[in-house]
Amino acid sequence: MKLVVLADNNTYIDQYYFAEPALSIYIENGDKRYLFDTGYSDVYLKNAERLGIELESLDAVIISHGHNDHTGGLAFYPKRQNKPLLIAHPEIMEPKKAEGLSISFPVSEAYLQDRFAFKLTREPLWLDEQLVFLGEIPRVNDFENKKPVGEHCLADGWHDDYVLDDSALVYKQKDGIYIITGCSHAGICNIAEYAKQVTGCSVIKCIIGGLHLFSGHSQQTLATVDYLKQNVEGTIYPCHCTNLAAKFALHKELTVQEVGVGLTLEW
Structure with missing residues (x-):
């Protein structure tokens, strides 16, 4: 398996x-090609072109x-x-806001249906x-996902959003599992426990992605480190958030x- 970071908060010196x-x-x-998340803008497309990565024939986003x-x-x-699959939690298109600003999915369902098979x-x-x-x-521990991330709009109005649509990918190899996460709103430890359950493998070899940690000494950070x-x-490989x-x-x-951006890992 090969993984290349196309968008992140950080770039390397002289790259x-x-x-x-x-x-x-x-x-x-193998012969499968995937894109995990698309960033905030067209930066992922620009970086893919500079990195010589062709996104024309993706199997899934x-x-x-x-x-x-x-x-x-x-x-x-x-x-x-040829439409690639769009794979996600069913609630990804709920309207979301934080601190008065929209942080919602940016396009309509019709737009997506014109480009993807859901x-x-x-x-x-x-x-x-x-x-x-x-x-x-599943949210199983007592130290993660305790605060909402803004609000989301349901049929009866706006409510605190605990981002139940948050998910991750797991790659299973003979030596263990490799976790690829977006923001870890579910909690990286909750994600890791579920990854072990789903794959039947308890050996975690690598984690890459946003961990949604913003303190070096909060209860959540200390418990996560432990x-x-x-x-x-x-x-x-902690990044993004x-x-x-x-x-x-x-x-x-x-x-x-x-x-x-440009980090390449092969497992």
């Missing part, structure tokens, strides 16, 4: 790609959750003759023999590597 506060990752597994820093790029996604699911969905979309993540220290055998203090707290106890 001239575009950055934005968002996330998009290109994935190859997978959306981690419905916030516009992960779905905004869909507004720039070209119409293809596969919306709360249940785990195996994309191929090794890669699985987790669907809705959990990951006990459960991850390999490397963690993970600030420096949280990265430093992780780095003190775990093997942590920098992420930037």
Whole structure:
């Protein structure tokens, strides 16, 4: 499997790609081609072109959750003759707002139907023999997902949003599992526990993605570090919605590597 970061908050020194506060990752597994999230704008398309990555024949676009820093790029996604799958939780298109600003899915359902074949699911969905979309993540621990992220609009009005549409991908290999997450609104430890349950594998070799941690000493960060220290055998690549203090707290106890546009991993 090959993974390339197409959009992230960070770029590497002397590597001239575009950055934005968002996330998009290109994935190859055998003869399958996937795009995990589309960032906030057309940056993922520009960076893919500069990296020599062809997005014409994707098998699927997978959306981690419905916030516009992960779905905004869909507004720039070209119409293809062969429609790829759009894989996501059924609630990704609910209207969402935070601090008075819209953070919703940026395009209409009709627009998407013109470009994609929908596969919306709360249940785990195996994309191929090794890669699985987790669907809705059970919230099982007592330290994650305790505060809403803005509000979402339901049939009876606006309510606190705990981002139940948040999901992740898991790649299963002989040596263990590799977790690819968007923002981890469900909590990275909840995600990891469900990944182990779905794949039947308890060895976590790698985590890459946003961890939604913004403190080096909060209860959630400290509990997360403790959990990951006990459960991850390999490397963690925290990016996007993970600030420096949280990265430093992780780095003190775990093997942590920098992420930037153009990062390429092969497992």
